[in-house]
Amino acid sequence: MYHVMVICGDHSPLKEVDRWLSRNGFHVNISQSIDQAIKHYELDDFELLLIDADVAPDDALTKIKHQTFIIFDQRPSLNAAIEYMSKGANYFIPLPTDSDTVLAQVIAALEKPKQDKSIQSPTTPENISLFASSETSPSTPKLGSPESGIIGNSPAMHTLFDELVKVAKTDATVLVHGESGTGKELVAKSIHNLSKRKNNALISVNCAAIPENLIESELFGHEKGAFTGAVSARDGLIMAADEGTLFLDEIGELPLEAQARLLRVLQEGEIRRVGAVTSSHVDIRLVTATHRNLLQMVQNGMFREDLYYRLYVMELSVPALRERGEDISLIAKVLLEKACKKHDKALPRYTKTFDAAIRSHQWPGNVRELENALERAVILSPEGKLDAHNLKLKNREGHAIVTKTEHNDAASDTPSAFVIEGSTLDDYFKHFVLTHQHKMTETQLAQSLGISRKSLWERRQKLNIPRKVTEQK
Secondary structure, X not given: OOEXXXXXXXXXXXXXXXXXXXXXXXXXXXXXXXXXXXXXXXXXXXXXXXXXXXXXXXXXXXXXXXXXXXXXXXXXXXXXXXXXXXXXXXXXXXOOOOHHHHHHHHHHHHHOOOOOOOXXXXXXXXXXXXXXXXXXXXXXXXXXXXXXXXXXXXXXXXXXXXXXXXXXXXXXXXXXXXXXXXXXXXXXXXXXXXXXXXXXXXXXXXXXXXXXXXXXXXXXXEOOOOOOOOOOOEOOHHHHXXXXXXXXXXXXXXXXXXXXXXXXXXXXXXXXXXXXXXOEEOOOEEEEEEOOOHHHHHHOOOOOHHHHHHHOOEEEEOOOHHHOOOHHHHHHHHHHHHHHHHOOOOOOOOOHHHXXXXXXXXXXXXXXXXXXXXXXXXXXXXXXXXXXXXXXXXXXXXXXXXXXXXXXXXXXXXXXXXXXXXXXXXXXXXXXXXXXXXXOOHHHHHHHHOOOHHHHHHHHHHHOOOXXXXXXX
């Protein structure tokens, strides 16, 4: 039995966690402050601490820096997430939350291998993900292996790996170019993990996901009172990447004003917060990525020419999935195992017929499209089997593609063709729920779909999917 300490005030929503966890077999104790918990308990007896940010002053957090803990915040923000993760938190969760989210993060924290807390590994919600390499071993997984994160053995990928290794040893600015879904962020992560900065943070920012009116504040920080809502001074994500690597994904979406500020960072190694009059020194290695033609954007006045030439020091091109030959099968098998684990399904046999369907598609959405298609096939196919028609593939025009699958009739060994009707992910969701709800509980349905029961209920309401009717006895 796991022992968990909940640290929160009397009126905190976090008190609900006691009931949720106890119901699932956890032994839970509650304290009203970190100091009280230290005074009355041996915290080493607890595998995990769950802490409300309202009772977590900075000086108290330093007393538990060697413990595994999760921070919950009733006033969540990007900067708060960064700060708490830098202080050693394993996860940052906004309040209020639901029992499924809490249970999933608690289990993840308990199963996560213990890491050296002196190596910070911050994180942020949704559009920003922060990485920090905790590997101090000189042995790094070989590029191209599943352990390295980038799978591939094709000539095109070997060319990329050769250039990547050479570039990673330097501090040169790198522009990663490739179609959407090819794995440009994985390339950036590999550059960082093979560089001399690997023990510091890699901060990955999706420029397209941050509202234009907030991106300068998020990247460069701001002074107190610089704009409405700026109640205190904050460092930006660029400063958080000091002595590490900053990865700007979709750099082509960066507004022109932010481009000018970024240019100064690259030229002078200085950063100035929004509303500040003085600058601070910053030492970052910049890696950017885009699927757009930046030179064409320069000619159209949508991207600064001086910044373009600052970014275009080294360029790495990530090949499209359709250009990678046998790699498609290698990647598919790894992603298939991942999808089965996610949906608690037995790993089915990967047949030649299924592989032929995978290999014949052009994959305009690249690895991301392949991952989604395999997840559909795992969800919709019978237990222990893969039906190619359940990939639900479409061409660039959105038309369904005829695929082949193995005939279920034992009298026939020849593949037969099925025409897939065009449908959206919502259609797949509705089909799955209506097909399985008579033999599965709501919890089982949610687990099979990889979502919480609350999300399942919300999607039912949105898509007008009726619940199964229970007969009255």
